[in-house]
Amino acid sequence: xxxxxxxxxxxxxxxxxxxxxxIAAQAAAVSAAVHLLxxxxxxxxxxxxxxxxxxxxxxxxxxxxxxTLRAPEYRRLYALGAxxxxxxxxxxxxxxxxxxxxxxxxxxxxxxxxxxxxxxVVAFLALYRLAPPTxxxxxxxxxxxxxxxxxxxxxPAGEGSEP
Numbered sequence: 001x002x003x004x005x006x007x008x009x010x011x012x013x014x015x016x017x018x019x020x021x022x023i024a025a026q027a028a029a030v031s032a033a034v035h036l037l038x039x040x041x042x043x044x045x046x047x048x049x050x051x052x053x054x055x056x057x058x059x060x061x062x063x064x065x066x067x068t069l070r071a072p073e074y075r076r077l078y079a080l081g082a083x084x085x086x087x088x089x090x091x092x093x094x095x096x097x098x099x100x101x102x103x104x105x106x107x108x109x110x111x112x113x114x115x116x117x118x119x120x121v122v123a124f125l126a127l128y129r130l131a132p133p134t135x136x137x138x139x140x141x142x143x144x145x146x147x148x149x150x151x152x153x154x155x156p157a158g159e160g161s162e163p
Contacts, residue, residue, distance in 0.1 A: 027120030
């Protein structure tokens with residue numbers, strides 16, 4: 001069994017993990033886009049702190065989405081993604097209080113954002129459960145770097161194609 005499968009987690013590119021990363025990243029991107037669409041025209045127009053917070057939160061959410069697609073499978077990254085999207089959800093409920101249902105019904109952008117956030121939280125939490133502990137990921141990186149330093153080409157006899 002290869003090193004990426006030796007721990008039973010299937011490696012970074014297992015089909016389930018690949019699909020989960022795509023779903024999580026897309027949900028995060030949709031949430032970020034909706035927040036930026038809502039915030040940009042209102043930025044700097046009054047005492048409401050939400051536009052500035054949404055621009056910063058949207059940029060951060062995009063960074064998490066990109067890292068989810070490009071970085072190794074770090075549980076901390078997935079927890080950060082789930083926490084960021086959950087913060088948007090909880091913040092919406094906190095801002096609107098008891099009128100959250102009517103506020104949500106009156107705003108189609110909010111419906112899209114909250115739907116994407118729920119999907120994203122579920123996807124990030126699934127990725128968290130599927131990912132190996134951070135120590136395993138770091139050990140894999142170290143092992144791969146050691147093999148690269150020694151110039152191992154996968155030749156079992158240790159002989160390369162050098163003259």
